[in-house]
Amino acid sequence: MNETQDRIPTPCPACSPELETVHEVLSTGGAVTVRCSECGHVHKVQPEPEREVTVDVVISQDGESVTANVTTPEGETIAVGDEFIVETEEMLATVRVTSVQVGDEKRVEEATADDVVTVWSREVDNVGVNVTIHPQDGSREDSRSTTVYVPGDDEFEVGSVEAFGDDEFEIDAVVVRDDAAGYDRDRYELEGDAVLAKDAKRVYAYDQQTSAWSAW
Structure with a gap:
């Protein structure tokens, strides 16, 4: 029995104890108070337990x-x-x-x-997000990947600088997971765009440590 219905079918003890008639729902709670549409009798019925x-x-x-x-x-x-x-x-x-x-x-x-x-x-609740970090000069050949671990409700915002351990990088773009809802694009790359960590498939960023890409 759906207690949100305005009317329900149920037997009436006054005029139809064997067959269901339409009843108006007057109030809900532990038991449902209803009024028979045939005779006007008011009585209570127990809602069917949800399977x-x-x-x-x-x-x-x-x-x-x-x-x-x-x-x-x-x-x-x-x-x-x-x-x-x-x-x-x-x-x-x-x-x-x-x-x-x-x-x-x-x-x-x-x-x-x-x-x-x-x-x-x-x-x-807590997620690992893959981050691809490019050198400051934009070279893709020396890019590297890492995984950062953050609460799922943290945000990755395009243009912001983040630090994780020895890594410090500026976010350039965020790719959204297929199972994420509420997004109108699968990739965000405008400054100020933000994606929740639990919704982020991958983050692309530029390294902010000048010595990080030294051959020595």
Whole structure:
């Protein structure tokens, strides 16, 4: 029974105890107060319990994977980009759906929970972001890559200078992940553009340490 409906079908103990009639919903709570549209009798009905299913979740983090499970209403839609909290004895993490498996090796963008075999996901509380750093002279031949680890809600802003350990670089562009929502481009390169770390597939930047590219 959907308690948000204005009208619901249910038997009326006064005029139709065996067959359902249309009832107006007067109030909701533990029990739903309704009025029969046939005879006007007001009574309470218990909402039907929502059926739930348990879904396996594979969580990727730093190149490793762990398996957990979550319980959700069977009619709930699970889609790529959805985020939810997974709690196990080993971890408590916010994860983002990257793929939904509904059959043997068949993956789709979304499905209802009762059709889902496995949800593939990645942790987004803390993430590793790949950064390609170019020399200050713009040469691509001597570019190098590194991975920085930051909270998922941190931002990478084009034009800002960031420091991580021995690296200091100015962000030139940010490529957005396929599972990220709310972006109108897959690459941001205008000064002031910002992308959340959990949404960043790769950052391109220019080195800010003058001695970093010395042959000595």
